[in-house]
Amino acid sequence: MTIKTPPPAGTRLMMSGNEAVARAAWESGLALASAYPGTPSTEILEELTQYPDLSAQWAVNEKVALEVAIGAAVAGSRSMAAMKQVGVNVAADPLMSQSLAGVVGGLVLVVADDVGLSSSQNEQDTRFWGRFAHIPVIEPADAQEAYEMMKQAFELSEKFETIVILRMTTRVCHVKSLVTVGERRAKNSEGGFTYDPNRWVLVPSTAKRRLPIQAEREKALKAESEKSPLNFVEPGSDKRLGFVTSGPGYLHVKETFPDAPVMKLGLSHPAPFEAIRAFAGTVERLVVVEETEKILETELKAEGIGCTGKDILPSNGELAPEILAPAIAKLLGEPVPVRKVTHDAATLFPRPPTMCVGCPHLGVYYTLSRLRRQVTIAGDIGCYTLGALHPWKALDTTTCMGASMTMALGLDKGRLPKDADKSVVAVIGDSTFLHMGIQGLLNLVYNKGNATVLILDNHTVGMTGGQDHPGTGKDAYGMPAPKVDFMKLVEALGVKPERIHKVNPYMMPLLFKTLKDEMAIPEVSVIITDQPCVLIEDHERFAPFTVVEADCTGCGNCLKTGCPAILVRKREKLVKNGKEQELAFVDIDISGCTGCGLCTETCGPDAIKRMIPKAAKEVQAHG
Amino acid sequence: MAESKIMNVLLCGIGGQGVLTASEILAEAAILAGHDVKKTEVAGMAQRGGVVTSHLRFGPKVFSPAIPPGQADVLLAFELAEGLRWISHLKPEGIALVNTMRVIPPVVSTGLFSYPDDPLADIRAAGNRMAPIDAGGIARELGNSRLVNSIMLGAVADALPFEPGAIKACLVKRFSAKKPELGEVNARAFEAGRAAALAAAKAA
Numbered sequence: 001m002t003i004k005t006p007p008p009a010g011t012r013l014m015m016s017g018n019e020a021v022a023r024a025a026w027e028s029g030l031a032l033a034s035a036y037p038g039t040p041s042t043e044i045l046e047e048l049t050q051y052p053d054l055s056a057q058w059a060v061n062e063k064v065a066l067e068v069a070i071g072a073a074v075a076g077s078r079s080m081a082a083m084k085q086v087g088v089n090v091a092a093d094p095l096m097s098q099s100l101a102g103v104v105g106g107l108v109l110v111v112a113d114d115v116g117l118s119s120s121q122n123e124q125d126t127r128f129w130g131r132f133a134h135i136p137v138i139e140p141a142d143a144q145e146a147y148e149m150m151k152q153a154f155e156l157s158e159k160f161e162t163i164v165i166l167r168m169t170t171r172v173c174h175v176k177s178l179v180t181v182g183e184r185r186a187k188n189s190e191g192g193f194t195y196d197p198n199r200w201v202l203v204p205s206t207a208k209r210r211l212p213i214q215a216e217r218e219k220a221l222k223a224e225s226e227k228s229p230l231n232f233v234e235p236g237s238d239k240r241l242g243f244v245t246s247g248p249g250y251l252h253v254k255e256t257f258p259d260a261p262v263m264k265l266g267l268s269h270p271a272p273f274e275a276i277r278a279f280a281g282t283v284e285r286l287v288v289v290e291e292t293e294k295i296l297e298t299e300l301k302a303e304g305i306g307c308t309g310k311d312i313l314p315s316n317g318e319l320a321p322e323i324l325a326p327a328i329a330k331l332l333g334e335p336v337p338v339r340k341v342t343h344d345a346a347t348l349f350p351r352p353p354t355m356c357v358g359c360p361h362l363g364v365y366y367t368l369s370r371l372r373r374q375v376t377i378a379g380d381i382g383c384y385t386l387g388a389l390h391p392w393k394a395l396d397t398t399t400c401m402g403a404s405m406t407m408a409l410g411l412d413k414g415r416l417p418k419d420a421d422k423s424v425v426a427v428i429g430d431s432t433f434l435h436m437g438i439q440g441l442l443n444l445v446y447n448k449g450n451a452t453v454l455i456l457d458n459h460t461v462g463m464t465g466g467q468d469h470p471g472t473g474k475d476a477y478g479m480p481a482p483k484v485d486f487m488k489l490v491e492a493l494g495v496k497p498e499r500i501h502k503v504n505p506y507m508m509p510l511l512f513k514t515l516k517d518e519m520a521i522p523e524v525s526v527i528i529t530d531q532p533c534v535l536i537e538d539h540e541r542f543a544p545f546t547v548v549e550a551d552c553t554g555c556g557n558c559l560k561t562g563c564p565a566i567l568v569r570k571r572e573k574l575v576k577n578g579k580e581q582e583l584a585f586v587d588i589d590i591s592g593c594t595g596c597g598l599c600t601e602t603c604g605p606d607a608i609k610r611m612i613p614k615a616a617k618e619v620q621a622h623g
Numbered sequence: 624m625a626e627s628k629i630m631n632v633l634l635c636g637i638g639g640q641g642v643l644t645a646s647e648i649l650a651e652a653a654i655l656a657g658h659d660v661k662k663t664e665v666a667g668m669a670q671r672g673g674v675v676t677s678h679l680r681f682g683p684k685v686f687s688p689a690i691p692p693g694q695a696d697v698l699l700a701f702e703l704a705e706g707l708r709w710i711s712h713l714k715p716e717g718i719a720l721v722n723t724m725r726v727i728p729p730v731v732s733t734g735l736f737s738y739p740d741d742p743l744a745d746i747r748a749a750g751n752r753m754a755p756i757d758a759g760g761i762a763r764e765l766g767n768s769r770l771v772n773s774i775m776l777g778a779v780a781d782a783l784p785f786e787p788g789a790i791k792a793c794l795v796k797r798f799s800a801k802k803p804e805l806g807e808v809n810a811r812a813f814e815a816g817r818a819a820a821l822a823a824a825k826a827a
Binding site: 014142171174175176177178248251252254255256318320321322339340341342343344345348349350351352353354356390391556559560562563564566567568571582584591 | 637638650651654659660661662663664672673674685686687688689691692693704705707708709710711713715727728729730731732733734735736737738739745746748749750751768
């Protein structure tokens with residue numbers, strides 16, 4: 001465990017929004033941070049492990065993360081939870097209820113919205129939660145603001161004894177810009193947990209008593225918002241339009257319309273309606289630029305403040321200059337700028353994300369693709385969701401974290417005659433299983449479902465770049481931690497011991513046979529694959545394989561593994577028995593090949609051979 | 624949109640090619656030259672062999688982090704077809720520096736799509752100034768395929784509004800911190816890339 005000395009106060013650093021939030025949290029006297037990895041929020045907690053004198057923890061899921069943070073805040077310490085937008089759905093239960101009881105130490109819920117959908121199953125707008133849970137929402141536009149607003153969020157949280165949401169978006173989390181950092185304030189040390197069942201024990205009578213307090217708090221926050229320096233007007237000479245905006249929307253407006261008056265909302269909920277009304281009076285028309293949904297606009301209209309917004313702007317994706325400029329030009333009756341496209345990128349092949357060379361999931365999906373007609377495959381969230389893509393096409397559903405085994409039960413019990421002969425398979429990764437899968441498996445067993453569950457244990461959270469979890473034996477700092485035993489856990493959930501198998505996914509004949517056998521048995525079976533992600537330290541590389549050119553028949557079987565190291569050397573068309581057959585003669589990229597040998601199991605003519613180390617060296621030097 | 628004094632550099636390539644590191648080094652040089660800087664990329668699924676772009680903007684004051692289509696001053700492409708994919712992001716007067724190396728994705732290997740026959744010709748047809756760089760070949764001559772990154776940084780050095788030496792210094796500092804001899808090797812790669820770009824410019 002290496003914790004570096006943080007750069008001193010006054011230093012100007014190139015930081016991402018995520019790094020800036022972590023720095024600000026540390027400076028704010030943070031005692032505890034809990035998070036579950038999820039793009040684009042992951043780096044916040046990773047970064048916090050680099051700061052001294054606080055506890056940074058990976059939680060098993062977002063509900064757990066928020067509850068841990070609530071505990072620390074109720075104890076009087078400053079705490080935070082970090083997650084991506086869909087994580088808040090999981091954490092909604094504590095969020096909605098604790099809003100009534102509030103907090104003592106500051107608690108900031110940092111949520112990263114995947115605006116533009118780079119790596120999520122939906123694009124929901126976290127600002128709704130502020131309205132739903134009656135808690136304030138703060139929206140930074142860049143890293144410097146993320147840094148400053150994180151600190152202000154703690155102040156606001158303690159002043160109003162409420163959870164505060166810091167709503168980030170991808171373009172805040174992952175944009176690097178210059179940030180001037182400051183001093184660390186000491187951690188909270190006064191007070192401590194106060195016995196107060198009328199506040200902390202949320203039985204109906206307590207909740208009833210707390211409702212008016214929550215309403216009063218919201219009123220006070222409205223007043224705060226009206227005078228908050230986080231909400232301000234930037235005058236402009238071109239008063240035909242005035243923009244009300246928040247988050248990166250502000251940057252896009254400034255970029256596109258440098259002369260327009262702008263009202264920027266940092267504390268965007270509760271919104272400062274009177275200040276906005278006054279601003280509206282200084283411009284000819286008011287335009288609301290909000291990412292992503294129509295929230296503020298609806299509220300302004302309800303307040304009787306006339307404005308334009310989603311009637312001319314999209315309700316999804318970034319409101320980048322290339323979106324704003326034509327929409328506003330049209331509104332003003334000006335000619336819409338037309339850009340000459342010198343080359344249409346849509347005519348080019350796509351380059352979708354792929355599984356890695358030698359990935360342990362390749363064998364699983366190759367095997368599933370061989371059984372395709374006999375199974376319905378319920379998937380989950382992780383790298384292995386890519387199994388839905390070409391060439392495997394071996395995943396039928398993905399909804400949310402943990403939905404594989406639960407939907408498998410529904411697919412089993414809800415099946416119609418057409419699917420009577422099909423087996424149901426659920427595929428879930430190790431971290432997703434620990435996040436929300438345990439209950440699903442318990443429920444599947446308890447309700448006597450008939451499904452075969454594949455737990456793809458690659459010893460890491462792969463999709464987000466390799467974080468630890470309770471199945472890896474390491475904590476967020478990489479220090480030893482208790483390690484869950486998947487075999488025992490699954491058995492404890494009620495799966496019969498003879499129905500539990502651990503299989504090396506590179507041994508495809510064994511995997512195929514095990515899967516086939518278990519699919520035939522009308523009970524819950526669990527097959528755990530146990531090989532590490534190729535991107536983590538535990539992964540071992542072997543001497544690469546190569547194709548003996550003369551022996552390759554061009555059958556293309558090995559390409560069906562989807563391994564990106566297998567390349568096509570030449571294509572030929574062959575007419576055999578009057579049927580045209582496409583042949584693809586292959587080659588292996590030896591610099592990428594991990595030597596896993598998976599492709600050799602698909603090669604009929606045995607044309608793929610392991611290189612002897614010396615030869616490997618020679619070829620590399622000349623290759 | 625108002626004419627801005629902002630310099631827009633778009634780097635593109637494939638996950639794992641070092642696009643993000645190259646962008647970091649250019650950002651560092653821009654900061655040292657006294658600019659306000661913003662750098663953005665969409666990570667997430669990038670390391671899975673997908674398309675990677677890094678947008679680097681610098682000048683007196685940068686607002687929007689991403690470079691709008693048709694607004695890039697410089698395109699630094701780490702892979703040939705990716706250069707073609709992003710060529711229309713350039714301003715008409717912009718310049719492209721394109722690594723001629725081809726990286727074939729599985730969707731092409733498996734015959735679902737085809738790789739264009741001559742992407743360089745298509746890039747030329749777009750009408751921008753362009754310098755093809757055989758970074759793969761140069762790296763092989765230097766004896767290390769991982770030098771592509773530094774070669775491309777050298778190639779772009781004379782297209783940016785600060786001393787090429789400033790980028791080289793940032794590059795050397797970063798690699799020397801790992802191992803002193805790595806700094807030297809990468810400095811050589813940088814100069815080789817610079818020479819290649821200048822030669823390509825002359826030929827054009």
